[in-house]
Amino acid sequence: MRNFYLATALKTIIFGVLLTLCHLSFAADNNNTIIKPPHLQAGDTVALISSAFRVPEDQDIQFAAERMQALGLKVKYGKYVFNREGYFAGTDADRAADINAMFKDPSVKAIIELRGGWGSNRILPYIDYQAIKQHPKIIMGFSDITSLLLAIHAKTGLVTFHGPLAIEPWPAFTVQYVKSILFNGEKAVLQNPTDQEDDLTQTQYRIQTITGGKTTGPLLGGNLTVLTSMLGSQCLPKFNGAILFVEDVGEDVYQVDRMLTQLQLAGVLNHIAGFVFGQCTDCTAGSGTTTYGSLTLIQVLKQHLQPLHIPAYYGAMIGHDAKNFTLPEGAQVQIDADKGTITMLEPAVS
Numbered sequence: 001m002r003n004f005y006l007a008t009a010l011k012t013i014i015f016g017v018l019l020t021l022c023h024l025s026f027a028a029d030n031n032n033t034i035i036k037p038p039h040l041q042a043g044d045t046v047a048l049i050s051s052a053f054r055v056p057e058d059q060d061i062q063f064a065a066e067r068m069q070a071l072g073l074k075v076k077y078g079k080y081v082f083n084r085e086g087y088f089a090g091t092d093a094d095r096a097a098d099i100n101a102m103f104k105d106p107s108v109k110a111i112i113e114l115r116g117g118w119g120s121n122r123i124l125p126y127i128d129y130q131a132i133k134q135h136p137k138i139i140m141g142f143s144d145i146t147s148l149l150l151a152i153h154a155k156t157g158l159v160t161f162h163g164p165l166a167i168e169p170w171p172a173f174t175v176q177y178v179k180s181i182l183f184n185g186e187k188a189v190l191q192n193p194t195d196q197e198d199d200l201t202q203t204q205y206r207i208q209t210i211t212g213g214k215t216t217g218p219l220l221g222g223n224l225t226v227l228t229s230m231l232g233s234q235c236l237p238k239f240n241g242a243i244l245f246v247e248d249v250g251e252d253v254y255q256v257d258r259m260l261t262q263l264q265l266a267g268v269l270n271h272i273a274g275f276v277f278g279q280c281t282d283c284t285a286g287s288g289t290t291t292y293g294s295l296t297l298i299q300v301l302k303q304h305l306q307p308l309h310i311p312a313y314y315g316a317m318i319g320h321d322a323k324n325f326t327l328p329e330g331a332q333v334q335i336d337a338d339k340g341t342i343t344m345l346e347p348a349v350s
Contacts, residue, residue, distance in 0.1 A: 033157050037138045037349055039349040046073050049080075049102060071175075071179075078101075096127055110182070120148050127152070129152070146221075150227070168322060171323055191341045206315060212338045222246065249283070272310065275312035276312070279315070316340065
């Protein structure tokens with residue numbers, strides 16, 4: 001038993017040291033030159049990895065591989081994709097090893113995360129950022145993968161991609177942006193579907209302007225809960241002059257309010273040039289006492305954002321929905337909060 005406690009204490013100390021080194025290196029390297037990864041083309045090999053939760057069923061991984069193959073791509077699995085360590089796909093070191101190995105593997109042209117969940121924050125100290133900088137390539141995912149996308153961009157300057165996870169459905173709307181941005185290297189205009197869904201007016205996928213206007217800046221963001229969990233860690237890029245985008249799932253309105261307040265108190269909101277809130281899937285007023293006198297989500301957004309006097313809108317196709325934009329973290333964009341568009345001002349790939 002004594003050996004067990006000693007081993008546990010040693011692991012805690014080592015993790016603490018690694019995390020401190022991670023923090024120091026992020027603080028020192030936060031002014032990286034932007035690096036654009038090479039574009040994808042038919043015949044390329046993509047790696048499927050799980051940096052967070054283990055995929056529930058092996059067949060889901062098979063479906064993910066078939067989606068990649070339908071795009072004309074070959075598939076290589078991470079070594080630990082089929083492992084299980086509690087709810088994770090392997091230990092923290094295992095999951096980080098898959099990332100490091102795939103960036104170093106010359107046969108792999110892109111890395112697509114299978115799913116989110118929780119766990120990406122835990123592996124940040126184990127990532128070989130120098131290897132990533134030396135072997136830049138596409139890495140894409142969303143939700144918990146926000147940690148990796150922002151940390152890798154902050155540390156290396158690599159443009160990363162907030163886009164569809166491999167086990168999620170890839171409808172035509174989602175695929176068109178993957179092809180346009182990752183394959184064709186286009187300066188895409190990202191805009192919600194405009195069909196009226198058999199109604200006299202558009203009610204689905206409609207944007208709501210919070211403060212009108214246009215603005216430009218580097219695009220940065222991701223899952224709101226994950227992003228706020230990283231505040232104070234020095235594992236985030238600078239948000240000065242950025243277009244901040246966020247999304248979330250399963251959060252009560254008061255919890256969104258609390259997280260936006262946290263961003264305000266941390267000084268993030270006061271320094272951004274523009275703001276886009278995507279989808280807040282299954283976000284409700286809550287239950288019990290939390291529903292009493294609850295604000296609506298749009299009221300909360302207006303309270304936090306209108307005093308900033310920056311272009312801002314709500315309802316973009318960013319979030320836990322099958323229809324998803326592919327968003328280049330760190331690339332220059334322009335937003336139009338009246339039209340609800342994100343216009344890329346440069347290609348995100350080389």
